[in-house]
Amino acid sequence: IDLSDNIIACDGAIEKCLDRSIKVDYVIGDMDSLERKTIEELQLLDLEVIKIDDQNNNDLSKSITFASDLKASRIDIIGVEGGSNQHQFASYWSILDCEIESYIHLEDCIVSKINSSKVVFSIEVGTTFSVFPIGSCKGVTIKGSKWIIDNQDITPNSRGLHNVATEKEIEISCNEGQLLIFRSR
Incomplete structure (x- = not known):
């Protein structure tokens, strides 16, 4: 994380980043997972919140597209474990659609x-x-x-x-x- 040019949090993942004092540059997603308290906190921070309501893509795919627009040469994805199995499975499809070299870092493998x-x-x-x-x-x-x-x-x-x-x-x-x-x- 420390070597990253940009850190993008997908929607509700920003709460985990804030809890761990991880400095995030962008928050991307439909913002359906955020509590009101978090939304208020984000307004005070120096980061860009990009709300994308597109329900045809998950928040990770939206973030990958945004990283591509930033001309990223590599994408490292963390924090996809937990939550529903369907959500986790969709993460694999997200990197398959991605043209950029990308890695999903899981607890036991990459x-x-x-x-x-x-x-x-x-x-x-x-x-x-x-x-x-x-x-x-x-x-x-x-x-x-x-x-x-x-x-x-x-x-x-x-x-x-x-x-x-x-x-x-x-x-x-x-x-x-x-x-x-x-x-x-």
């Missing part, structure tokens, strides 16, 4: 995506990671792991659950499609 490209991650040998296709994916390759996949077409299933890094770097690529990657901490 979630990222691959869109028809190749990534190399530094990882500790023995660390577990999972790779899940979103729809059909063509030409998927995973190297540096216990279970190697070499240029295979894969469909959504549990096959990619709990692979293990056997090298200090793992390479994951996908010629066509989207993958979600969960790297254990």
